[in-house]
Amino acid sequence: MPSDKLTVRGVSKIYSQDRGQVVLALDHTSLSVQEGEFVSLIGPSGCGKSTLLDLVAGLTTPDSGEILLAGQSIVGQRGKVSYMPQSDVLFPWCNVVDNVIIPLKLQGVPLAEARAEALALLPAFGLEKFAASYPYMLSGGMKQRAAFLRTYLCKKDLMLLDEPFGKLDALTRMQMQGWLLDIWQRFKHSVLFVTHDVDEAILLSDRIFLMSPSPGKILVEIKIPLSRPRHPRMVTEKTFIEIKRELMRWLETGIFAQEEETSWQNKEF
Amino acid sequence: MKNWRNIARGDWNTFLLPTGTLLGFLITWEVLVKVTAIEKWLLPAPSAILKALWSVKELIWQHSLQTMQETFLGLALAVVVGVVIATAIDWSEELKKAVYPLIIASQTIPIIAVAPLLIIWFGYGLLPKVLVVALVCFFPITVNLTDGYRLVESDMLRLMSAMGANRRQIFRMVKLPAAMPFFFSGLRIAGTYSVMGAVIGEWLGASRGLGIFMTRSSQSFLTDRVFAAIIVITILSLAIFLLVEGLARLTMPWHYQRK
Ligand SMILES: Nc1ncnc2c1ncn2[C@@H]1O[C@H](COP(=O)(O)OP(=O)(O)OP(=O)(O)O)[C@@H](O)[C@H]1O
Ligand SMILES: [Mg+2]
Numbered sequence: 001m002p003s004d005k006l007t008v009r010g011v012s013k014i015y016s017q018d019r020g021q022v023v024l025a026l027d028h029t030s031l032s033v034q035e036g037e038f039v040s041l042i043g044p045s046g047c048g049k050s051t052l053l054d055l056v057a058g059l060t061t062p063d064s065g066e067i068l069l070a071g072q073s074i075v076g077q078r079g080k081v082s083y084m085p086q087s088d089v090l091f092p093w094c095n096v097v098d099n100v101i102i103p104l105k106l107q108g109v110p111l112a113e114a115r116a117e118a119l120a121l122l123p124a125f126g127l128e129k130f131a132a133s134y135p136y137m138l139s140g141g142m143k144q145r146a147a148f149l150r151t152y153l154c155k156k157d158l159m160l161l162d163e164p165f166g167k168l169d170a171l172t173r174m175q176m177q178g179w180l181l182d183i184w185q186r187f188k189h190s191v192l193f194v195t196h197d198v199d200e201a202i203l204l205s206d207r208i209f210l211m212s213p214s215p216g217k218i219l220v221e222i223k224i225p226l227s228r229p230r231h232p233r234m235v236t237e238k239t240f241i242e243i244k245r246e247l248m249r250w251l252e253t254g255i256f257a258q259e260e261e262t263s264w265q266n267k268e269f
Numbered sequence: 270m271k272n273w274r275n276i277a278r279g280d281w282n283t284f285l286l287p288t289g290t291l292l293g294f295l296i297t298w299e300v301l302v303k304v305t306a307i308e309k310w311l312l313p314a315p316s317a318i319l320k321a322l323w324s325v326k327e328l329i330w331q332h333s334l335q336t337m338q339e340t341f342l343g344l345a346l347a348v349v350v351g352v353v354i355a356t357a358i359d360w361s362e363e364l365k366k367a368v369y370p371l372i373i374a375s376q377t378i379p380i381i382a383v384a385p386l387l388i389i390w391f392g393y394g395l396l397p398k399v400l401v402v403a404l405v406c407f408f409p410i411t412v413n414l415t416d417g418y419r420l421v422e423s424d425m426l427r428l429m430s431a432m433g434a435n436r437r438q439i440f441r442m443v444k445l446p447a448a449m450p451f452f453f454s455g456l457r458i459a460g461t462y463s464v465m466g467a468v469i470g471e472w473l474g475a476s477r478g479l480g481i482f483m484t485r486s487s488q489s490f491l492t493d494r495v496f497a498a499i500i501v502i503t504i505l506s507l508a509i510f511l512l513v514e515g516l517a518r519l520t521m522p523w524h525y526q527r528k
Contacts, residue, residue: 078432083431089425093449134523
């Protein structure tokens with residue numbers, strides 16, 4: 001579909017590990033993200049979610065398949081999308097402002113201008129009081145917000161978020177989800193969001209791609225018909241529960257399927 | 270704020286306890302010398318050493334100036350050479366393979382053996398002493414900085430390249446600041462050895478400097494002056510150490526606040 005923001009088509013990735021062992025991390029995976037769409041990628045640990053984001057970010061190259069951004073191949077090209085890694089990766093030698101303006105500095109924006117732009121955005125990210133704080137002074141949630149602001153300042157049309165709330169406690173997590181919904185409703189980026197958490201995926205997404213592990217592939221694509229704007233309270237609604245039930249059913253069959261898949265896989269190698 | 274008192278007490282203890290140990294040691298020394306009436310040229314009492322230090326303070330100061338000059342020039346040269354080598358090695362894997370093992374191996378050559386060669390080549394002037402200091406000091410700087418560059422968190426490098434940074438930007442914005450604590454560990458070690466390097470250089474031939482002052486004093490059996498020179502060398506080394514420490518705290522406040 002040419003109207004897609006991001007198209008991943010038939011992408012496979014093989015990692016060779018120590019002692020000549022190979023791992024098929026992704027097996028002919030396809031997905032798409034449309035303009036202004038929030039898409040989640042959900043699946044068990046080790047199914048290749050981070051690998052897929054790495055491929056889109058150009059950090060590795062696929063062994064087959066194509067990756068298109070607005071119709072143009074971006075295989076192996078870096079700096080085309082906004083990317084937020086699984087851990088916050090804030091630099092301890094920079095305060096919050098200087099951490100978040102790193103993408104601007106890379107693009108050659110003058111320092112004073114970059115700082116002014118970041119300062120103006122800090123309130124929206126709940127960091128206005130922490131402009132001059134160093135990362136070790138921040139709570140986990142604040143670190144993630146700073147990392148998210150840095151990602152936002154990459155100013156690319158597509159955002160890749162790798163489990164941004166994975167390490168937070170349940171309460172902070174809920175708070176951050178509400179906050180991300182606000183931000184997203186305001187700025188309407190195209191987002192590809194990786195998570196382990198079924199509730200989180202349903203609450204935030206327009207569509208969910210469910211992955212099965214070893215080898216990683218897309219099991220099913222599910223549309224979320226919940227209305228926008230959304231709110232964390234919606235997790236108790238009837239439609240929400242129904243969607244969750246369907247997703248859980250898929251997850252269970254996915255795991256059964258995976259067992260057959262693996263035995264077949266062993267014969268193959 | 271509650272912790273303030275504890276921190277202060279901890280700092281005082283770390284300062285007072287070693288001072289106490291030192292005082293105890295000096296008093297024992299003084300008493301033993303007095304009791305056994307050991308001859309002054311063999312082992313002078315601490316009080317005699319201090320007296321000697323005071324009486325030759327002008328002379329020692331002149332010699333110290335020379336030694337300090339050699340030390341600072343040598344240390345500066347070592348920093349420049351160490352930073353250049355470590356950075357070049359980090360830039361090119363081939364260069365690292367070609368050079369790094371040799372740098373490590375070079376440390377098995379005793380400096381005492383090389384120093385006479387420097388005298389032969391460069392005479393009795395300032396240069397050979399500066400070179401001895403630099404030879405002693407460049408190694409810890411090079412090795413520590415090389416480690417610092419190598420041990421940068423790979424997540425940081427990945428994030429930078431995902432954001433489209435080129436090699437130079439990654440070096441300037443991530444590798445350099447991340448390696449700073451390692452650089453300063455190297456500089457701290459180098460700084461403490463540097464005065465010793467200058468003194469060794471002077472032993473082999475010089476007209477001025479604490480090394481030559483020590484040689485002359487010991488040849489005249491003015492043992493109290495030898496000890497006076499040792500005190501000055503210790504104070505100089507400590508001063509350099511504190512200078513490096515202060516510089517480190519100034520340039521990397523984030524590193525110290527973190528703990
Ligand atoms: N650089 C690499 N070298 C070798 N194998 C790798 C590499 N990166 C990932 N893998 C393998 O690829 C598979 C998928 O890893 P990936 O990190 O994409 O999983 P994930 O879905 O992100 O897991 P998690 O939810 O725990 O983050 C794993 O089996 C992993 O061991
Ligand atoms: Mg992952």
